[in-house]
Amino acid sequence: MSLSPPTTVVFVISIILAALAIIGKxxxxxxxxxxxxxxxxxxxxxxxxGNIFRGV
Structure with missing residues (x-):
């Protein structure tokens, strides 16, 4: 399996959601x-x- 780095947008969205989950605690x-x-x-x-699919 060949993994690719996620785009900046996908990375930022995932970081924002993870931060909201922690702050929501x-x-x-x-x-x-x-x-x-x-x-x-x-x-x-x-x-x-974002890591599995290329270009996402």
Whole structure:
């Protein structure tokens, strides 16, 4: 399997989602606090898709 680096946009989106999931653990953010684990999982999946598929 040949992996490629994710684009800057994909990387920034995944970092923002992961940061929101962490911040949501300590500060009440309406949707993020309730679903923080799944937001972190989505951030990881987006980053993984960016690594697996070229040009994403």
């Amino acid at each position: 300590f500060v009440a953010i309406p949707f993020i606090t309730e679903h923080g684990f799944w937001v972190a999982v989505v951030a990881y999946v987006i980053l993984a898709i």
